[in-house]
Amino acid sequence: MTAAKASVLIVDDEADIRELVEIALGRMNLATAAAGTLAEARALLARQHFDLCITDMRLPDGNGIELVGEIQSRHPQTPVAVITAYGNTEAAVESLKAGAFDFVSKPVDIEILRKLVDTALRLRVEVPGGGPALLGEHESIRQLRGLIERLARSQAPVHIAGESGTGKELVAKLIHQKGPRATGPFVPVNCGAIPSELMESEFFGHLKGSFTGAHRDKTGLFQAAENGTLFLDEVADLPAHMQVKLLRALQERAVRPVGAESETVVNVRVISATHKNLGDLVAGGHFRQDLYYRLNVIEVHAPPLRARVSDIPALAQFVLTKLARDLGLPRLPALDPAALAALQNYAFPGNVRELENILERAATLSDGEHITIADLQLRPHSAMPSTQSASALGEQMEEIEKQAIREALQKTRYNKTRAAELLGMSFRALRYRIKKLGIDNE
Template structure:
């Protein structure tokens, strides 16, 4: 017995638009039911199961936003796309915020419509699995995971904010890999790393001979991400002239290569990120307001490590396992209780990236064994105690000032050597001096 075709609901009060949509979707093998009002659409939704809904924005008894909101509440697994008037960017943004997974503008481009339908049908088959590297059990991480899953079902532009080192690119990748675009490319680009004079060519491509050095046609980042996701990291670093061109590409869903006379349609989802405050850049006039609202349809904030301290033990263990594997260590290094406690109380201004760097250094200093608090080399640890403790001890004030200073220095070096298990390289690091300088002082002070 052949499988029943997927069913689509078309909601539009214009007969010619409804007929165009029906013919297109029928040719794609879908079953069709149509409604001309919000009321009729709700009745059909209550009686039948659909894989996709296409609704016009303006309806006789309401609008598409109302229907999108109704579907989100009553049929949350149903992808719904909104048909908007030409150039109605605000309506498109409102529909995406309401929960629509995408929109299509009039006059309807059938190629774009078919891609939209294919994406919607994939949404019904997608299921997210695993945490994808987003480790943690704290409420802020659980909430972030849930938001990622919802965003993966949408085609809305997403803007990710957060401090450096909080995993903004990881969040963007998870949105991509859990979406129907997962089989297409994920193309990350650091906007601050591209020279201003090369930006247009890098983003949109160029034709042979379009400028000196253009010896062949070259596809841009938008073309490279066709069907997938383009991740614009540090988007706040874009110069104003590129902001204008990027805005047009997002609005028209097309790019014009340097030296080209026609635009090339692109099917790309854009996710942007920055550690800067874009609202401040708006006030300074260095970031366009229209581009800001186009990129920031949905905002995601990645939490700092200070907001999720209870996740530090879990993150630490995962990082140590990875470091042991990459360094070829026979066993995974472990932290003693004092070292773990020190990590959990550290403010981590560099967030997870700083935690990774601290542990990588500690693994190197510990020679792959147990990691002590001193091996972490966090501010205020070990070095300060090694040097300050002798100074705090009572000492007789005499005429032999140089001898007393040597005694203090000798005790500090001996304590550092003992802490470092007599590894001179580690002891030098703890004392904040070079290996050569430590070796000279050991010889000068006759330390065995």
């Protein structure tokens, strides 16, 4: 039995645009219906189901935003794409905030249109389950899970704000995995970790011979994320020249590799994040306002761990279960009641990431059956770092631990059993820490 064709409603008062879109979609083996006004579109929607609606922003009897709202309310399973005037960023952002799946600018680029339609129609296919989960039953987390479900069905740019260690990348990954791009790549990049002079090549790629050291063609991050999601972590760290180039790539939906004469159209959803306040950076002249509006169409807040203390027992249990498996422990170490109470009274400047590090350290220091307050080695409140410095402190502590392990290995001539005794931990725990800290690769 042949599957029914997907159907698309095209709403535009210009006959030539309607015809252009119908021809393009017909070549994609899609069924189409066309309307020149809001009234005609409403009548068609009342008579039949559509898998996608593409509407112009300006119509003789209203505007496309009205239609977006009506379809969101009455036909929530039908994504809507809006056609906007070229360069009208405000209209594009307004349509996305109203609930539009995506937008395309006039004059309509057929290649961009086809990619948009292909992505939208993937919503008809059930997204595979499994994968990571956002744990917790606090109201803030329940609301965040609901928001992730809604955002997954859109292509609107999302900016995730939150302190270091709150799980911003996990939120981005869930938005990706629950949406129509789930079968495409999820490409995370830390914008603060790429040297300024290499950024253009890393983001957009380069051709062989385009600069000294370019011995072969290189695919950029945008091309690597084709049909998927590009996650720009710590986007506030982008230098001014890359902010300009990123804005153009987002506006044109195309990138120009270094050394290339023409642009390449890309079909990528961009999700950004930072622990800094982008609004403050814009006000201070450190981040472009036009890029801020393009990235921050919808803002999501990842709550700090101290704001959801009731989730700590379940999170701790999850982390310990994973650690027991990774460390190969014969049994799961139990948190003493006093140790759990101490965790719930701790401020966690490093949030969930810090909880994971604390429990990992405690599991290696414990007797294997119980984790006590002493095993946790919590810093006193007066010694707690600011949110901004928590990440740096964590790196500093890792370096101290690396140095201690290196010295123990050197003193015992790399006899790991003796080194573990010297450090006061089990052989299995030492082996795990050596691998975790990358010492075995040195």
